[in-house]
Amino acid sequence: MRTDTGHVFKLEDYRPCDYLIPRTSLDFRLSPDATHVTALLTVERREGVAASAPLVLDGDGLTLLGVVVDGQALAAGDYEATPDRLTILKPPAAQRFELRLETEIAPSRNEALMGLYRSNNVYCTQCEAEGFRRITYFLDRPDILSVYTVRIEAPHNEAPLLLSNGNPVERGALANGRHYAVWHDPFPKPSYLFALVAGALGKVAGSFTTMSGREVELGIYVESGKERLAGYAMDALKRSMAWDEEAFGREYDLDVFNIVAVSDFNMGAMENKGLNVFNDKYVLADEETATDADFANIEAIIAHEYFHNWTGNRITCRDWFQLCLKEGLTVYRDHEFSADQRSRAVKRIAEVRTLRAHQFPEDQGPLAHPVRPRRYREINNFYTATVYEKGSEVVRMIRTILGPETFRAGMDLYFERHDGEAATIEDFLKVFEDVSGRDLAQFALWYHQAGTPNLTVSSAHNAAAKEFTLEIEQSVPPTPSESRKRLMHIPLAFGLVGANGKPVGWDTVEGATVDDGVIHIRKRRHTVRFSGVSERPSVSLNRGFSAPITLSVQQKADDQFFLAAHDSDAFSRWQAFNTLLTDALIAAFRQILGGREPAFAARLAELAGRIAGDEALEPAYRALALALPGEADIARDIGKGIDPDAIFAAREALARAIAEANRKVFLALYDSLADNSPFSPDAASAGRRALRNILLDYLSLLADGAGLAARHFNVATNMTDRAAALAVLAYRHSGTAEAEEALAAFEARYRGDALVLDKWFQIQAGVPGAETVEKVRELMRHPAFSIANPNRVRSLIGTFSSANQTGFHRPDGEGYRFFAETVLEVEKRNPQVAARLATALRSWRSLEPGRQVKAKQALLDIGKAENLSADLRDIVERTLA
Numbered sequence: 001m002r003t004d005t006g007h008v009f010k011l012e013d014y015r016p017c018d019y020l021i022p023r024t025s026l027d028f029r030l031s032p033d034a035t036h037v038t039a040l041l042t043v044e045r046r047e048g049v050a051a052s053a054p055l056v057l058d059g060d061g062l063t064l065l066g067v068v069v070d071g072q073a074l075a076a077g078d079y080e081a082t083p084d085r086l087t088i089l090k091p092p093a094a095q096r097f098e099l100r101l102e103t104e105i106a107p108s109r110n111e112a113l114m115g116l117y118r119s120n121n122v123y124c125t126q127c128e129a130e131g132f133r134r135i136t137y138f139l140d141r142p143d144i145l146s147v148y149t150v151r152i153e154a155p156h157n158e159a160p161l162l163l164s165n166g167n168p169v170e171r172g173a174l175a176n177g178r179h180y181a182v183w184h185d186p187f188p189k190p191s192y193l194f195a196l197v198a199g200a201l202g203k204v205a206g207s208f209t210t211m212s213g214r215e216v217e218l219g220i221y222v223e224s225g226k227e228r229l230a231g232y233a234m235d236a237l238k239r240s241m242a243w244d245e246e247a248f249g250r251e252y253d254l255d256v257f258n259i260v261a262v263s264d265f266n267m268g269a270m271e272n273k274g275l276n277v278f279n280d281k282y283v284l285a286d287e288e289t290a291t292d293a294d295f296a297n298i299e300a301i302i303a304h305e306y307f308h309n310w311t312g313n314r315i316t317c318r319d320w321f322q323l324c325l326k327e328g329l330t331v332y333r334d335h336e337f338s339a340d341q342r343s344r345a346v347k348r349i350a351e352v353r354t355l356r357a358h359q360f361p362e363d364q365g366p367l368a369h370p371v372r373p374r375r376y377r378e379i380n381n382f383y384t385a386t387v388y389e390k391g392s393e394v395v396r397m398i399r400t401i402l403g404p405e406t407f408r409a410g411m412d413l414y415f416e417r418h419d420g421e422a423a424t425i426e427d428f429l430k431v432f433e434d435v436s437g438r439d440l441a442q443f444a445l446w447y448h449q450a451g452t453p454n455l456t457v458s459s460a461h462n463a464a465a466k467e468f469t470l471e472i473e474q475s476v477p478p479t480p481s482e483s484r485k486r487l488m489h490i491p492l493a494f495g496l497v498g499a500n501g502k503p504v505g506w507d508t509v510e511g512a513t514v515d516d517g518v519i520h521i522r523k524r525r526h527t528v529r530f531s532g533v534s535e536r537p538s539v540s541l542n543r544g545f546s547a548p549i550t551l552s553v554q555q556k557a558d559d560q561f562f563l564a565a566h567d568s569d570a571f572s573r574w575q576a577f578n579t580l581l582t583d584a585l586i587a588a589f590r591q592i593l594g595g596r597e598p599a600f601a602a603r604l605a606e607l608a609g610r611i612a613g614d615e616a617l618e619p620a621y622r623a624l625a626l627a628l629p630g631e632a633d634i635a636r637d638i639g640k641g642i643d644p645d646a647i648f649a650a651r652e653a654l655a656r657a658i659a660e661a662n663r664k665v666f667l668a669l670y671d672s673l674a675d676n677s678p679f680s681p682d683a684a685s686a687g688r689r690a691l692r693n694i695l696l697d698y699l700s701l702l703a704d705g706a707g708l709a710a711r712h713f714n715v716a717t718n719m720t721d722r723a724a725a726l727a728v729l730a731y732r733h734s735g736t737a738e739a740e741e742a743l744a745a746f747e748a749r750y751r752g753d754a755l756v757l758d759k760w761f762q763i764q765a766g767v768p769g770a771e772t773v774e775k776v777r778e779l780m781r782h783p784a785f786s787i788a789n790p791n792r793v794r795s796l797i798g799t800f801s802s803a804n805q806t807g808f809h810r811p812d813g814e815g816y817r818f819f820a821e822t823v824l825e826v827e828k829r830n831p832q833v834a835a836r837l838a839t840a841l842r843s844w845r846s847l848e849p850g851r852q853v854k855a856k857q858a859l860l861d862i863g864k865a866e867n868l869s870a871d872l873r874d875i876v877e878r879t880l881a
């Protein structure tokens with residue numbers, strides 16, 4: 001485990017390396033406890049660098065067996081080796097030389113799951129961000145691009161399959177039942193994209209003909225016997241390949257494209273060139289084992305990793321500060337893909353919900369950082385919602401500002417100008433400036449400045465003068481180490497809506513540039529005057545969520561109700577209803593804290609009923625509208641003095657009020673949505689299931705709710721319905737015979753399938769209330785649970801600490817104590833997963849004082865542990881700062 005050196009990496013310290021490595025040949029003799037790695041590196045001194053400059057290579061926990069330079073073994077005084085660094089003190093005078101390194105590593109003992117490790121008897125690698133240095137010494141940084149040739153040797157019976165990046169070149173049998181394979185990747189790549197997989201796996205084969213007519217062989221490798229579960233992933237891959245050609249003109253470039261699913265993986269998946277490695281959760285699916293949400297995630301992640309081939313691999317990042325260059329852009333691309341494959345409006349609402357749930361709290365708390373950070377201690381901790389999701393929103397805003405054609409021209413220029421390079425955010429912005437002739441300097445603050453901007457908006461209508469006015473003021477809140485903020489360029493899409501629901505036009509507008517339905521906010525204050533507006537319109541703001549901001553709108557509830565029923569922009573219509581729900585929940589929270597019964601306006605529940613039954617709206621949209629803001633969303637909008645029990649009570653009360661007011665409509669709709677047709681994971685069918693399942697959630701609050709949910713569970717023919725019913729039983733009817741029976745039946749049915757059992761862990765970890773912490777402790781002793789497996793840890797401990805507000809934030813602090821102890825237990829094996837878990841306490845300062853003290857103590861307790869990893873120390877110290 002890498003302990004903290006305290007070193008802070010700074011963007012302004014970037015310097016190109018003195019040396020390059022244009023060619024890398026690797027030879028692996030695989031063995032679980034002693035894998036022998038020989039690296040033959042062609043090293044080139046950069047023009048102008050003195051011959052005396054030492055060559056300093058990165059390592060991490062390596063055992064060096066030998067160093068040879070240009071065929072000569074180095075004498076002891078010619079180099080210095082530690083497990084974490086190899087320095088060639090006096091490299092040869094020639095500009096180019098060959099360095100041969102031998103190292104030995106133990107994949108079976110690698111529990112951090114970085115570098116070369118074993119998962120389920122399969123050898124696999126994870127090198128992003130700095131895992132390659134756990135395999136051999138190297139210039140392990142993304143601006144060192146090298147052409148790799150890889151030879152892998154292993155016993156045939158243990159590892160019949162030998163895969164690496166690029167195209168297969170050669171394979172053959174050796175003595176003693178051993179065999180080998182050679183792979184060559186002609187595209188220069190950084191070390192973080194290196195991959196190797198070896199083992200016994202089942203294969204699903206496919207093929208794709210590219211736009212220029214080349215045949216690409218596709219392979220998805222999974223645990224033997226699970227091939228049937230990879231069909232959806234294969235289909236998603238082919239659709240992704242076709243979409244990238246059509247939407248961005250990007251063609252695949254190798255003869256083969258392989259995906260391997262492994263069961264121990266720190267993140268979702270990894271875009272290694274020509275050999276993507278996936279967490280098996282994002283590959284394996286059928287109706288029996290996967291929910292509709294799982295299918296949608298698989299489609300999105302398969303696409304995401306594939307799209308990295310151009311945005312990340314062909315054009316990579318100069319340094320890790322530029323991570324959003326590949327991640328923000330690739331998330332944007334996968335969002336667009338899913339929007340095209342499914343319903344655009346529904347997809348957009350789901351994206352915004354995710355952004356608000358994960359990125360907003362990050363941006364508003366102690367871990368806030370710019371989309372392109374300027375400092376880091378541990379890069380693993382910067383694979384964040386800000387870099388990914390806000391990074392994607394920034395790309396979307398560029399498209400909004402420039403328009404679709406100019407945006408596409410900019411992307412074309414980006415691919416043309418930077419192919420084969422390690423680029424920066426400045427390079428990316430420059431292509432859009434060049435194609436549009438615009439200055440994006442103020443816009444660039446979206447990359448450089450942390451914090452969620454807020455717009456305060458008020459409106460006035462002067463009937464006599466036929467003038468409608470918007471007063472808009474921007475502010476960007478202070479964030480850690482950035483107390484003063486500069487004014488941003490915010491593209492605010494909007495519409496004026498008349499009493500008949502139709503758009504209201506105007507004659508002239510002054511006070512801001514208004515262009516194609518977008519007000520360009522650039523100053524602190526804008527008074528935007530629309531002339532020729534005779535009737536007072538309702539104003540629909542941030543349509544399509546054109547900018548990742550918060551809005552404080554002085555708007556009458558009548559206007560919100562009107563927009564929730566009539567806004568022609570589907571996103572804003574959803575937003576209007578969601579704002580009404582949030583406002584009602586916050587009011588109820590305050591009533592509860594004041595010792596009163598919460599009360600809700602009857603028209604809110606009525607509107608919920610009307611939306612539920614509105615056949616003009618897609619079922620998936622209706623389901624999203626009916627989903628009440630989550631407890632954490634409500635907490636975020638309240639801001640401080642959070643008592644999660646009061647929020648929970650407010651939310652339950654509103655759910656009950658809506659259910660009671662709409663019992664008949666909901667029941668009739670619930671019955672009419674019952675579906676006996678064969679299962680299909682398509683978006684329309686999934687939308688109908690989503691609507692029916694949210695209706696079940698409401699109906700379960702009424703008489704015989706447990707019975708209804710139990711019947712739903714028992715007759716379910718797919719995992720979406722089964723898991724939804726189980727969650728309803730566990731959350732709302734915990735401890736009843738119905739809930740206990742369903743939980744037991746689920747466990748019995750899926751006992752042998754850890755991935756499915758994760759849902760069972762997850763549902764139980766999410767059960768609201770004080771008892772859950774004990775239940776989670778008990779489940780950690782379940783035979784299917786393993787603290788070494790990231791999926792198990794995330795399902796049980798991650799769900800408890802980041803999604804169970806009342807359980808985790810138990811007033812006596814027991815949730816926090818369990819959390820501190822468990823994070824440290826996970827950290828012993830896997831610091832990266834532990835650090836991610838630890839972010840669950842990032843909003844501790846918004847809690848009410850009693851819980852705040854206890855949460856802080858838990859963080860201090862983690863911080864006191866000896867030999868804390870760099871990963872965990874970084875999170876704990878920033879959270880407490």
Ligand code: 0A1
Nearest residue numbers: 126128129266267269270271
């Ligand atoms: N680049 C991957 C994410 C990823 C990052 C780090 C990892 O290390 C454990 C693994 C994966 C992506 O964006 O999909």
Ligand code: ZN
Nearest residue numbers: 304308327330
């Ligand atoms: Zn990515």
